[in-house]
Amino acid sequence: MSIADLHAPPYYMVSFSSQRTEGDNGYGEMGYTMVELAKQQPGYLGFESARGADGFGILHSYWKDEESIRAWKAVVDHVEAQRRGRADWYARYEVRVALVQRAYGFDNEGI
Amino acid sequence: MSIADLHAPPYYMVSFSSQRTEGDNGYGEMGYTMVELAKQQPGYLGFESARGADGFGILHSYWKDEESIRAWKAVVDHVEAQRRGRADWYARYEVRVALVQRAYGFDNEGI
Numbered sequence: 001m002s003i004a005d006l007h008a009p010p011y012y013m014v015s016f017s018s019q020r021t022e023g024d025n026g027y028g029e030m031g032y033t034m035v036e037l038a039k040q041q042p043g044y045l046g047f048e049s050a051r052g053a054d055g056f057g058i059l060h061s062y063w064k065d066e067e068s069i070r071a072w073k074a075v076v077d078h079v080e081a082q083r084r085g086r087a088d089w090y091a092r093y094e095v096r097v098a099l100v101q102r103a104y105g106f107d108n109e110g111i
Numbered sequence: 112m113s114i115a116d117l118h119a120p121p122y123y124m125v126s127f128s129s130q131r132t133e134g135d136n137g138y139g140e141m142g143y144t145m146v147e148l149a150k151q152q153p154g155y156l157g158f159e160s161a162r163g164a165d166g167f168g169i170l171h172s173y174w175k176d177e178e179s180i181r182a183w184k185a186v187v188d189h190v191e192a193q194r195r196g197r198a199d200w201y202a203r204y205e206v207r208v209a210l211v212q213r214a215y216g217f218d219n220e221g222i
Contacts, residue, residue: 001167003128003205013209015124015171017114017159048128050161050169056112058161058169060126087219094114094216098124098209105205108198 004046004062009100011045012063014072018093020055025088030079037075043068062100069097115157115173120211122156123174125183129204131166136199141190148186154179173211180208 020027031049038044043064051057063069080086086093131138142160149155154175162168174180191197197204 001163001165002130003167003203009207013126013207015126015211017171019113048167048169050163050167052112052161052163054112056114056159056161058159058171060128060169086217090217090219092114092216092218094214096120096124096211097213098211100126100207100209102208103205105203106197106201107203108201 001049003105004048004060006046006062006103009103011100012065012069013098013100014061014063014069015096015098016059016061016093017096018057018059019091020051020057021087021089021091022055027089030089034076034079037079038072041068041072041075043071066097112160114216115159115171117157117173117214120214122211123176123180124209124211125172125174125180126207126209127170127172127204128207129168129170130202131162131168132198132200132202133166138200141200145187145190148190149183152179152183152186154182177208 035047038047038061045062045064046060047062048060049057061072063072146158149158149172156173156175157171158173159171160168172183174183
């Protein structure tokens with residue numbers, strides 16, 4: 001995974017903090033499907049994901065506006081409903097929808 | 112790490128997405144110091160962190176308002192300046208300051 005290359009703010013972020021259950025249970029395949037679907041959505045700007053060995057992870061998806069996020073949520077709910085209950089993958093999660101107001105960074109990779 | 116227990120939005124989030132360099136180079140100690148300092152700051156609400164084996168990580172700190180974030184940034188800059196250049200720890204990072212507008216979750220841990 002790497003840092004999403006985005007235009008200057010404002011833009012929206014959907015943050016997904018979660019504690020995974022034990023075992024894969026189809027999670028890896030679902031994650032791949034979700035990212036591929038997200039990329040096709042209107043208003044999609046980028047994606048970031050990190051998960052530690054303890055099973056705690058944070059995912060970010062970035063969006064142009066709230067309308068894009070609502071449409072994406074409908075897709076997510078549909079995919080999850082097609083497959084299995086959320087309890088199979090997550091012990092707990094929290095979704096936060098936020099408006100990014102400022103951003104700044106550092107790059108030592110010479111890109 | 113675990114999910115931060117916060118009151119209902121609105122509140123602010125500082126998201127720090129980063130690619131770590133190889134080796135610790137005092138990073139672990141710095142991280143511990145930073146979190147301890149953050150907890151003492153006015154307006155601090157919570158903290159989350161996840162980093163994968165590939166060195167890509169996402170940290171969230173949560174704050175009451177923008178004034179709290181500005182004060183915290185002054186502390187961060189001071190601590191980093193006291194120690195070593197950012198380039199020792201990070202190949203690249205991006206900081207995003209965002210206003211969390213909505214949040215919802217799921218908890219199967221029975222807490």
